[in-house]
Amino acid sequence: MATTNLGPIARSAQDARVSDHHSDVQVVVFGVAAIALSWLLWSPLVADRWGWIDGASPYWHLAGGVGPAFAALALTAAFEGRAGLRLLFRRMFTGPGRWLLGVLVAPLVMCLLALGIARLAGVRVDLTRLGASKEFPDLPLPVFWFANLAFYGYGEEVGWRGFALPRLQRSRSALSASMWLAVLWALWHLPLFVFSAGLSTMAPVGLIGWGASMVTGSLICTWLFNSTGGSIAVLAVFHAALDVFIGSPTGGEIVANVMGSTIVIAALTIPRKFGRQNLAHAPKVTTTR
Numbered sequence: 035m036a037t038t039n040l041g042p043i044a045r046s047a048q049d050a051r052v053s054d055h056h057s058d059v060q061v062v063v064f065g066v067a068a069i070a071l072s073w074l075l076w077s078p079l080v081a082d083r084w085g086w087i088d089g090a091s092p093y094w095h096l097a098g099g100v101g102p103a104f105a106a107l108a109l110t111a112a113f114e115g116r117a118g119l120r121l122l123f124r125r126m127f128t129g130p131g132r133w134l135l136g137v138l139v140a141p142l143v144m145c146l147l148a149l150g151i152a153r154l155a156g157v158r159v160d161l162t163r164l165g166a167s168k169e170f171p172d173l174p175l176p177v178f179w180f181a182n183l184a185f186y187g188y189g190e191e192v193g194w195r196g197f198a199l200p201r202l203q204r205s206r207s208a209l210s211a212s213m214w215l216a217v218l219w220a221l222w223h224l225p226l227f228v229f230s231a232g233l234s235t236m237a238p239v240g241l242i243g244w245g246a247s248m249v250t251g252s253l254i255c256t257w258l259f260n261s262t263g264g265s266i267a268v269l270a271v272f273h274a275a276l277d278v279f280i281g282s283p284t285g286g287e288i289v290a291n292v293m294g295s296t297i298v299i300a301a302l303t304i305p306r307k308f309g310r311q312n313l314a315h316a317p318k319v320t321t322t323r
Contacts, residue, residue, distance in 0.1 A: 054205035061198050064102075064109050065218045068193050072101030072222060079229040092169055095230070099185035102193025102222070110197060110322070118323040122196055122266075126188065129265030137258065137272035141293075145279035148292035152285035159285045168283045169231060182277050187270030194219055195259045196266045203318045208256050209310040211318075216252035220245065232281075232290075247294055250301035253313065257304050260314035264321075 075098035082090035110118045145164070153159050167178045194215060202211035227233045236244065255269055262268045280293045304313055312318045 057201035057204045060109065060113055061201050061218075064105050064193065064197055065221075067105035067109065068102040069222050070101075071104055072098040073225055075101065076225045076229070080225050083229045083234070095169065095226075096181055096185040098225075099189035101189070102191075102197075103189045106193040106197035114323040121321070121323055122192070125196060125264050125266045126192060126270075127267055129262055129267040133258070133262050133265065133268045134271055137268055138275050141272070141275040141279045144293045144296050145282065145284075145289065147296070148289040149285050151292050152288045155288060157286050157288055161284060163283045165278050165282055166284075167278075168281065179274070179278060183270060183274040186277055187272075187274035188266070191255070191266050191269040191273055195255055195269050197322075199256060199259060200264065200320050200322050204320045207311045208260060208313040208318045209253075209305055212252040212256040212313065213249065215256075216248045219252060220248045223248075243294070246298060250298045253301040253304050254297065257308065257313050260312055260318050261316055263316060264319040 075094060078087065078090040079092070079094050081087045106122070107119070110122050114121075149159050149161070165175055165179065167173060170178055170181070173181065198215055198218065199211060202214055206214075223233070227236070233244070255272075258268055258272060259265070276293075276297075280290050282289065308314050
């Protein structure tokens with residue numbers, strides 16, 4: 035029987051294909067786990083909205099945000115061991131100072147710009163509600179901001195960008211990885227269309243804009259992740275700050291619409307300016323341990 039003697043280059047290519055396949059499988063496993071955990075935690079709110087139970091706490095919404103983070107931590111330990119966890123934790127709590135400041139200030143500036151436009155359009159603007167919550171009005175502002183950072187900022191980004199994105203980028207461009215991740219991210223949000231105030235009342239035509247926001251949000255997050263060498267801290271702060279200011283009950287729907295349009299325009303410039311391969315001037319991040 036003839037045997038195939040692969041040369042070093044052929045073996046290297048074969049090993050790379052196997053590694054890429056394993057990475058994609060890990061992302062699929064992660065996606066299933068993240069969705070299952072979050073949907074389980076959100077199920078009381080879904081059951082309440084459907085009339086199966088009564089009086090479910092709105093704080094289940096916060097709890098469900100940690101599904102991607104818990105899935106990422108558990109699977110990183112399983113797939114990468116201590117080395118993977120050390121890298122993941124380092125990325126969670128470090129980041130370039132100028133980027134951390136920038137992602138905190140940028141959503142505030144966008145919100146103030148949107149409020150200015152709202153005022154010019156004759157909409158009543160209430161600056162005393164800047165940074166407040168419509169969903170959790172009983173929470174003091176500092177507690178609400180910290181909850182956004184912990185449950186939505188870190189709760190989501192440790193998973194989507196900390197775990198999934200580096201693995202998706204191993205075998206595809208950053209642009210392609212962002213598109214695949216946007217699909218997974220959108221699927222994760224589906225129960226919110228049952229109980230979330232903004233999504234449950236959305237008109238069918240609004241789904242187009244929401245879908246676009248998933249794609250453009252994924253592009254911006256990939257740009258931030260690769261530009262900062264894989265800082266989850268930068269992404270968590272950006273995610274939390276954007277959620278706080280875009281949801282502030284300060285000037286009606288026009289504020290969210292203007293901020294959303296600004297993000298879409300900014301995101302569409304990223305592939306042209308930085309290239310599809312990395313979506314950043316820095317190399318795309320693919321290491322996980």
